[in-house]
Amino acid sequence: MRNYRKNIGLKRHVLVVDDELINREILGNLLKADYEVHFAEDGQQALDILRARDHIYSLILLDLLMPVMDGFQLLSILKEDDRLRSVPVIVMTSEKDAEVRSIKMGASDFITKPYDMPEVILARCERIIELQEDKSIIHAAEKDHLTGLYTRDFFTEYIRQIESYKPERKMDVMVLNVDHFHLINELYGREQGDQVLICIANTLSRLFERLQGIGCRPSADYFYMYCENGTDYEALFRTLKEDLNSKLPSANVRLRLGVYQDVDKSLTPENWIDRAQAACDRIRGDYSRHTEYYSNEFYEKTKYQEKLINDIDGAIAAKDLIVYYQPKYDITGDRPALRSAEALIRWKHPELGMISPGDFIPLFENNGLIQKLDRYVWQEAAQQVASWKKNFGVSVPVSVNVSRMDIYDPKLRDDFKSLLDRYHLETRELMLEITESAYADNADQLVNVTEELRSDGFMIEMDDFGSGYSSLNMLTSIPLDALKMDMKFIRNMQKDEKSMKLVELVMDIAKFLQVPVIAEGVETEEQLKLLKARGCDIIQGYYFSRPVPPEEFTKFIS
Ligand code: C2E
Numbered sequence: 001m002r003n004y005r006k007n008i009g010l011k012r013h014v015l016v017v018d019d020e021l022i023n024r025e026i027l028g029n030l031l032k033a034d035y036e037v038h039f040a041e042d043g044q045q046a047l048d049i050l051r052a053r054d055h056i057y058s059l060i061l062l063d064l065l066m067p068v069m070d071g072f073q074l075l076s077i078l079k080e081d082d083r084l085r086s087v088p089v090i091v092m093t094s095e096k097d098a099e100v101r102s103i104k105m106g107a108s109d110f111i112t113k114p115y116d117m118p119e120v121i122l123a124r125c126e127r128i129i130e131l132q133e134d135k136s137i138i139h140a141a142e143k144d145h146l147t148g149l150y151t152r153d154f155f156t157e158y159i160r161q162i163e164s165y166k167p168e169r170k171m172d173v174m175v176l177n178v179d180h181f182h183l184i185n186e187l188y189g190r191e192q193g194d195q196v197l198i199c200i201a202n203t204l205s206r207l208f209e210r211l212q213g214i215g216c217r218p219s220a221d222y223f224y225m226y227c228e229n230g231t232d233y234e235a236l237f238r239t240l241k242e243d244l245n246s247k248l249p250s251a252n253v254r255l256r257l258g259v260y261q262d263v264d265k266s267l268t269p270e271n272w273i274d275r276a277q278a279a280c281d282r283i284r285g286d287y288s289r290h291t292e293y294y295s296n297e298f299y300e301k302t303k304y305q306e307k308l309i310n311d312i313d314g315a316i317a318a319k320d321l322i323v324y325y326q327p328k329y330d331i332t333g334d335r336p337a338l339r340s341a342e343a344l345i346r347w348k349h350p351e352l353g354m355i356s357p358g359d360f361i362p363l364f365e366n367n368g369l370i371q372k373l374d375r376y377v378w379q380e381a382a383q384q385v386a387s388w389k390k391n392f393g394v395s396v397p398v399s400v401n402v403s404r405m406d407i408y409d410p411k412l413r414d415d416f417k418s419l420l421d422r423y424h425l426e427t428r429e430l431m432l433e434i435t436e437s438a439y440a441d442n443a444d445q446l447v448n449v450t451e452e453l454r455s456d457g458f459m460i461e462m463d464d465f466g467s468g469y470s471s472l473n474m475l476t477s478i479p480l481d482a483l484k485m486d487m488k489f490i491r492n493m494q495k496d497e498k499s500m501k502l503v504e505l506v507m508d509i510a511k512f513l514q515v516p517v518i519a520e521g522v523e524t525e526e527q528l529k530l531l532k533a534r535g536c537d538i539i540q541g542y543y544f545s546r547p548v549p550p551e552e553f554t555k556f557i558s
């Protein structure tokens with residue numbers, strides 16, 4: 001800022017206001033090397049000059065005793081003038097009393113007459129100009145041009161300052177987002193978009209005093225607010241909507257609020273914003289809610305999940321992950337006969353205790369760790385089949401779960417092959433369960449991969465059948481060897497007619513595809529009888545056994 005003038009040969013303008021010619025000449029000579037100097041003989045003349053060309057003067061040097069309009073009068077007029085208020089004034093006087101009075105009236109500094117130390121005068125002028133320019137730079141960085149709210153850096157800095165004065169006060173942080181703001185810009189134009197942002201900022205600004213808060217606009221369609229704990233956010237939301245509807249009835253604006261209440265003072269303002277932001281993110285795309293609160297429960301869950309992710313490698317190494325087996329019985333004959341088993345993972349965590357797969361499988365499916373875990377289970381299962389074969393002389397095939405991610409792994413077939421080689425198993429001894437919903441995202445690739453696996457000799461069971469979206473048309477092209485009916489049909493089939501009809505429908509589809517039906521989640525004899533009567537082939541469920549550790553499973557074999 002300071003250098004650009006020098007670079008382009010611009011001098012700052014200084015206005016000298018004095019009724020005595022000799023004083024004007026002395027100051028003019030003193031300043032002319034560094035500044036472009038203009039002159040006025042009284043307050044009124046000065047005011048006319050200033051008003052004719054506002055914004056160009058960097059400094060006014062003002063005599064106090066003048067005819068027409070004296071220095072004090074001019075000072076009080078400048079103070080009330082929005083555009084001229086920011087021009088700094090140095091008062092020139094020989095009276096001590098006048099100094100105090102003029103500083104109180106808004107002068108920045110004073111120079112005593114007579115002018116006996118030119119270098120002091122020059123230094124003072126320079127310093128006052130610099131101070132004023134710094135102040136306006138700060139002002140520009142402090143406020144967002146469009147809305148007049150603070151910028152992010154100043155917002156967090158002011159929070160720190162407020163906190164240092166009142167650390168004991170309970171405070172909240174809110175993050176507000178305009179959903180699909182770019183659409184408003186595209187549909188109605190940028191102008192309208194700006195109006196939306198201004199309207200929101202105005203509403204917030206109006207509320208700050210009552211909520212004891214401050215706010216900022218850190219980026220295009222985001223607003224942050226820091227305010228006293230106990231704020232009614234539902235009411236705040238309603239006020240924002242009402243203002244938007246009355247000022248901009250055509251723009252259909254959807255807002256999302258994330259609130260972190262009673263912020264943890266041991267964390268930083270940035271952390272508080274992150275938490276409010278996390279709450280705000282959580283309801284993205286959820287049109288049933290507009291406000292979400294950051295909760296400890298939410299925080300605990302995130303922390304818990306992070307811990308699981310961190311611990312997975314150690315758990316595999318320490319064998320804290322244990323594979324349980326649940327028997328599947330063939331019920332087509334007179335007496336149920338053990339046919340195979342499903343491998344189901346359990347995590348015996350040294351600190352957290354037994355963790356069910358429902359808590360970590362979906363988490364690992366989201367971040368890719370599932371592949372590591374699945375491979376661990378496959379190898380444990382293969383080893384187990386081999387060991388039963390050796391100890392009991394019978395083969396109990398085990399089905400393992402194959403996740404959607406595994407399907408896209410080009411090494412999948414080779415990995416299975418080397419696993420079988422290693423434990424001298426037939427492909428029939430390791431069956432693969434693939435959930436129906438996996439077929440939904442990339443049916444072609446899935447069909448290719450399963451076709452190859454089947455040509456290698458693997459049996460493919462479509463898991464959770466009925467929960468996904470397979471079309472009848474697609475089913476005929478998917479290579480599979482069994483349908484595993486989704487558990488909820490069985491849970492509900494005695495309660496409502498529709499579920500029973502769906503069970504029958506699944507049987508019909510299986511008959512049409514010429515594959516057996518496996519019913520899982522069978523808990524009672526009655527369920528078993530109903531299913532048997534409708535032609536179900538294989539049963540898995542608590543009726544026969546829960547998933548059990550391998551040592552316990554031996555009782556089903558012997
Ligand atoms: P799934 O593959 O559909 O497994 C069947 C689930 O039903 C198992 O829950 C089993 O314990 C439970 N179950 C079996 N019989 C009954 C019954 O009669 N009543 C009730 N209420 N439940 C029964 P689990 O072991 O908690 O596994 C849940 C899910 O976690 C599995 O659903 C599967 O999707 C996933 N999972 C488990 N182990 C693995 C694994 O090694 N790899 C992968 N990718 N996923 C796994």
Ligand code: CA
Binds near residue numbers: 342401433463
């Ligand atoms: Ca399964």
Ligand code: CA
Binds near residue numbers: 463484520
């Ligand atoms: Ca299942």
